[in-house]
Amino acid sequence: MPDQQIVIHVNGSPISVPAGCTLSAALLMASAPCRISTTGQPRTALCGMGICLECRAIVNGVPHTRTCQTVCQEGMRVETQS
Amino acid sequence: MPGFDLIIVGAGIVGCACALEAARAGLRVVIVERGVVGGGTTAAGMGHVVVMDDSPAQLALTAYSRSLWLTMAPELPAGVEYESRGTLWIAADDEEMAEVFSKQTTYAQAGIASQVLDPRELAEAEPYLRSGLAGALLVPDDGVLYPPVAAEYFLSEARRLGVVFLSDHEVVRCGKGRVQFANGTSIEAERILLASGASIDLLPSLPIQKRKGHLLITDRYPGVVSHQLVELGYLKSAHKLTADSVAFNIQPRLTGQLLIGSSRQYGDESREINHAILRSMLERAIEYMPCLKGLSGIRVWTGHRAATADKLPLIGPTADPTLFLAMGFEGLGITNAPGAAVLAIDALLGRASVIDATPYLPSRIRQEAVHA
Amino acid sequence: MKPADVLVIGAGPAGLAAATAASRNGCRVAVLDDNPAAGGQIWRADITRPHQEDAARAAAIAAFHTSGAALLPGRRIVDVPSPSTLLAEAGGHFETYRWDRLILTTGARERFLPFPGWTLPGVFGAGGLQALVKGGYPVAGKRIVVAGTGPLLLAVAAHLREYGASIVTVAEQASTLQMLPFAASLLRSPGKLLQGAGYRRTLGATPYQTGCWPISGQGDEKLRSVTLTNGRRTWTVECDLLACGFHLVPNTELAQLLGCTLQGSFVQVDSQQQTPVAGIYCAGEPTGIAGVDAAQVEGEIAGLAAADCDPLPTRLLARRAKEAAFSRRLTHAFRLRPEVLKLASQETIVCRCEDVTFGQLQTRSNWTDAKLHTRCGMGPCQGRICGAATEALFGWQPTSVRAPLFPIPVAAFCDESSSLNAPSAR
Numbered sequence: 108m109p110d111q112q113i114v115i116h117v118n119g120s121p122i123s124v125p126a127g128c129t130l131s132a133a134l135l136m137a138s139a140p141c142r143i144s145t146t147g148q149p150r151t152a153l154c155g156m157g158i159c160l161e162c163r164a165i166v167n168g169v170p171h172t173r174t175c176q177t178v179c180q181e182g183m184r185v186e187t188q189s
Numbered sequence: 190m191p192g193f194d195l196i197i198v199g200a201g202i203v204g205c206a207c208a209l210e211a212a213r214a215g216l217r218v219v220i221v222e223r224g225v226v227g228g229g230t231t232a233a234g235m236g237h238v239v240v241m242d243d244s245p246a247q248l249a250l251t252a253y254s255r256s257l258w259l260t261m262a263p264e265l266p267a268g269v270e271y272e273s274r275g276t277l278w279i280a281a282d283d284e285e286m287a288e289v290f291s292k293q294t295t296y297a298q299a300g301i302a303s304q305v306l307d308p309r310e311l312a313e314a315e316p317y318l319r320s321g322l323a324g325a326l327l328v329p330d331d332g333v334l335y336p337p338v339a340a341e342y343f344l345s346e347a348r349r350l351g352v353v354f355l356s357d358h359e360v361v362r363c364g365k366g367r368v369q370f371a372n373g374t375s376i377e378a379e380r381i382l383l384a385s386g387a388s389i390d391l392l393p394s395l396p397i398q399k400r401k402g403h404l405l406i407t408d409r410y411p412g413v414v415s416h417q418l419v420e421l422g423y424l425k426s427a428h429k430l431t432a433d434s435v436a437f438n439i440q441p442r443l444t445g446q447l448l449i450g451s452s453r454q455y456g457d458e459s460r461e462i463n464h465a466i467l468r469s470m471l472e473r474a475i476e477y478m479p480c481l482k483g484l485s486g487i488r489v490w491t492g493h494r495a496a497t498a499d500k501l502p503l504i505g506p507t508a509d510p511t512l513f514l515a516m517g518f519e520g521l522g523i524t525n526a527p528g529a530a531v532l533a534i535d536a537l538l539g540r541a542s543v544i545d546a547t548p549y550l551p552s553r554i555r556q557e558a559v560h561a
Numbered sequence: 562m563k564p565a566d567v568l569v570i571g572a573g574p575a576g577l578a579a580a581t582a583a584s585r586n587g588c589r590v591a592v593l594d595d596n597p598a599a600g601g602q603i604w605r606a607d608i609t610r611p612h613q614e615d616a617a618r619a620a621a622i623a624a625f626h627t628s629g630a631a632l633l634p635g636r637r638i639v640d641v642p643s644p645s646t647l648l649a650e651a652g653g654h655f656e657t658y659r660w661d662r663l664i665l666t667t668g669a670r671e672r673f674l675p676f677p678g679w680t681l682p683g684v685f686g687a688g689g690l691q692a693l694v695k696g697g698y699p700v701a702g703k704r705i706v707v708a709g710t711g712p713l714l715l716a717v718a719a720h721l722r723e724y725g726a727s728i729v730t731v732a733e734q735a736s737t738l739q740m741l742p743f744a745a746s747l748l749r750s751p752g753k754l755l756q757g758a759g760y761r762r763t764l765g766a767t768p769y770q771t772g773c774w775p776i777s778g779q780g781d782e783k784l785r786s787v788t789l790t791n792g793r794r795t796w797t798v799e800c801d802l803l804a805c806g807f808h809l810v811p812n813t814e815l816a817q818l819l820g821c822t823l824q825g826s827f828v829q830v831d832s833q834q835q836t837p838v839a840g841i842y843c844a845g846e847p848t849g850i851a852g853v854d855a856a857q858v859e860g861e862i863a864g865l866a867a868a869d870c871d872p873l874p875t876r877l878l879a880r881r882a883k884e885a886a887f888s889r890r891l892t893h894a895f896r897l898r899p900e901v902l903k904l905a906s907q908e909t910i911v912c913r914c915e916d917v918t919f920g921q922l923q924t925r926s927n928w929t930d931a932k933l934h935t936r937c938g939m940g941p942c943q944g945r946i947c948g949a950a951t952e953a954l955f956g957w958q959p960t961s962v963r964a965p966l967f968p969i970p971v972a973a974f975c976d977e978s979s980s981l982n983a984p985s986a987r
Binding site for chain 2: 640642941943965971
């Protein structure tokens, strides 16, 4: 349901997001980059449909997770991947 | 076209190294390539610079060639990604551990530094390997590099010395001082050096068999693997000349990516992935390093090694007095490129070589087989 | 006769139409899609407005469900372990699917062209930002520039505005003159016109500038402003976000891995939508960028053909011909002007996975050369983004597709089921 809020942790800080929200969207709300590029640039989701892989982040300890295709779950931990 | 002393066919790492060596010897050289620099056999392999001791001649060439890499290493451009990672030959059981000690003795006699690791030291060196391994032999001066850029480095150095490079030139015939291209044109020179990797269409009678391999590359996982890791069981499987085989062989890249191998198959000239072989290969890798299971695999590809019956390359003259070879390196083309280039140009110019070149002469194999 | 097992890849308009048609004609049909719900990109579900339903989408999905075809969402095809099986990833585990007839309706993705600043946080694809907003990213109060080319720009701008965004401008690189035949074709197709009019109404006074394109984005850690030009004049507008895409490119990777040949950039199909590989059909954007109406009619034809319906209804063939004509006008109207292919500076990154710059690529001779010597296209997106860009910029043709189609855990290749039908190791 759109009104229901859940809490996830972005780079260690809690953030409240609507249930069903994608992790990419949550990272944008938290102003956190998904990853740091090979030359050190911050990057966020580009294509929004699982193609460009710019939205890779560390999700519950697993690196290289596509956040635009991952739905937020209560208590999820997501970190910017460098 | 100006007059050339030497036409080199194939701008892989071996052809490019030969071009540089020939240019240094003052020859006027043209190197021709049907695709892009380092885009054939060179691009398909791992890029492991390794001393191997299957035979005294193999040990002599790999040790010599590795010494040339070590000399060059400080000057190589960053893109070559040369790293002195060292090889860990991993023993799974006591039988393979016996192999570790005998290998160490052989290496010591050849002046190659190595160090025996017990299970605890192995676990410290590579914490993600499974427990229960018997130990390993560390060969610290072995290296890893990125072959296509290494080939291009040799070529650019050669071009600075005046070597002419013709890309997108497919050769349809070569021999008798003449190289003919698919576009109908041809060039002539006193000498031709064939360095076409696993492409043997120009001399189908060459005693070379294609041996197919698979590789997988992962996304970036820096720190998971520190050395090139090879199971000693590899020696058992790689020695078989007929059967298909897989072995645990993993290489850490400068990028943090891991290259996972290896497989060997005869009689399959296709580029298609064989999923059964790929599966056995990766199961073998996971057996040695369980954490590989969850790593993200980006790409799988295949390539063909150019294998000879005695596992030694073909370097030197053929029955056609104009035609020379630098072929048949199987999995050691990257390691042997600098050494083979010196031997090939020595043979061309009638110079004496630093190591005994006779074990690699094409004439060691039945003469009629290497007629042009 | 045993009913054919038809597998459809992609639950967008083409896939739903194909599955519905095949199922109604006696086939057992399953549709795999990598999204959590049916609809594809154009009918992507919106988590913030679950009850607001697009009429066309609702009709297509209702017809699909009535037909008895099965939807298997959340499954992404990653490999072709043998000629008649597909390996799919489903939430971290792997499944193998066999098929008698296969219908590929894999849709399209946006084309991105590099310009200075396009890698800054705050820059998205046009459809990309729309998808993120549907996934819960709030844009209310944000100042957004929509730019690039194609009919998608207006749709995206209208959508963002509905969510409370302030659209600074919509910059369409095509000139009004170039777009005239497209406008005329809208008049010939009232349905499309209605849609267009709807957009216009929602947009209200939003400036829609034709013959105008972005030349750079500025900002340190995130986008602050975008510089636009119309070729004569250059100006900078402050904004929070840039939604920028240069029309669409087809997703043909799976078709290629299956051995289907391409004609230009598109999957080659015959009048039955069948590819040169027997039993494999293709419909929708992979056979030509033509929009939702074409996708639905092609999908229906593919579904009927896969169910061995013969002859195919002439009204469908006529509609397909009409849509093909629309597609040609669309392509013509939104063709890229040469200026947008020259936006990158030496330092502009072209390959975002490996951070390869335009300057590095300029010295290379073709796609293989670039891949081997600069790492361009060697990253996890497998060249899907930079490949389309370098094709436009340098005319490079991407080479063969390699497994896996998307990065997958190493263990996936070892899955028991993944070696079904594979030749056994000797």
